[in-house]
Amino acid sequence: MFWITIVLVAASVISLLTSTNNIPGSGIVRDTVANVEYYVIKAPLNYVRGVLGEYNELKEVYRENKRLKRSLDNYARELALNNVLADELQEMRSITKIKSLPTDYKVKYTTVIKRDSENWDNKVIIDIGSGSNVKKGMAVITSKGMIGIVSSVNRVSSTVTLLTSEDRSVQLPVMIKSNGKYYYGLLNDYNVESQTYKVQMLSTVNKLKVGSSVTTSGLGGKGKTPKGILVGTVKGLSNNASATGKTVTVKPSVDFDDLSYVAVVQRSNA
Structure with a gap:
């Protein structure tokens, strides 16, 4: 540090003295000082800065790998547990002669073929209909959760009323685990404005944990929405009970601005 300081001071003095072109050889001296300043000071500092940056990036990669390893470990445990539970459930079905459960359903994959700007938040049209056993009242989902309900069916297409629709006749039975x-x-x-659902509570509730999962309850009737489809997460609970009970604000799990590939859900016992 002492010698670097000496070099810097000397370079500054020489630069000051040679700042005018009237002194013979000032250009050579200036170039020499500039080269010394770059190779002795700037280049080593840039190299050290680069090494430190790479070291920090490696540390971040190491931490991310640890997080991924923990996630994979958890996934392996959950997969093993799910396999065990699936075997036990199948055995219980055999014993009790139950053919299907409220959470059993199959899906038919399709695409959105029409979405008018005037009905952007209300309806979409998908490219399968009664020819694919699609019926009115069936749920429509994406990989992130439920988006709406089939409201009308043609032979080769169907209209889906979205959960963001202004149509108040759409009432979806849901349940909240908290x-x-x-x-x-x-x-x-x-x-x-807030881009949230409003859920009118039927159960007596005084407190709900923010972030709790909101799913379909399967209580809409035969052939309707099955149980266990993700709808969103709890954002808040109204403290003031109205004549119709308390309400819960729910953040949707789906991005309704990006609806391309969807699936129609059919209950196994439909």
């Missing part, structure tokens, strides 16, 4: 308990309600409204 602190180990299940609470039931009806999703019957969507707030455009």
Whole structure:
């Protein structure tokens, strides 16, 4: 550091003295000082800065690998547990002669073929219909959760009323799991400004954990939406009970601005 300081001071003095072109050889001296300053000071500092940057990047990669390893370990455990539970469930079905459960369903994959700008938040049209056993009232989902309900069916296409629709006739039975308990309600409204659903609670509830999962309850009737499809997460609970009960604001799990590939859900017992 002492010698670097000496070099810097000397370089500054020489640069000051040779700042005018009237001194013979000033250009050579200036170039020499510039080269010394670059190779002795700037280049080593840039090299050290680069090494430190790469070291920090390696540390971040190491931490990310540890997080991924923990996730893979958890996934392996959950997969093994799911396999065990699936075997036990199949055995129980054989014993009790139960053919299907409320959570059993199959899907038919399709695409959105039309979405008018005037009905952007209300409806979409998909390219399968009654020819593919699609029926009115069936749920429509993406990989992230439920988007709407089939409201009309043609031979080769169907209209889906979205959960963001202004049509108040769409009432979806849902359930909320919070602190180990299940609470039931009806999703019957969507707030455009806050981009949240409103769920009218049917169960008596005083407190809900923010972030709790909101799924379909399967109580809409035979052939309707099955149980267990993700709808969103709890964002808040109204403290003031109205004449119709408390309401819950729910953040949708789906991005409704990006609907291309969807699936129609059919209950196994339909």
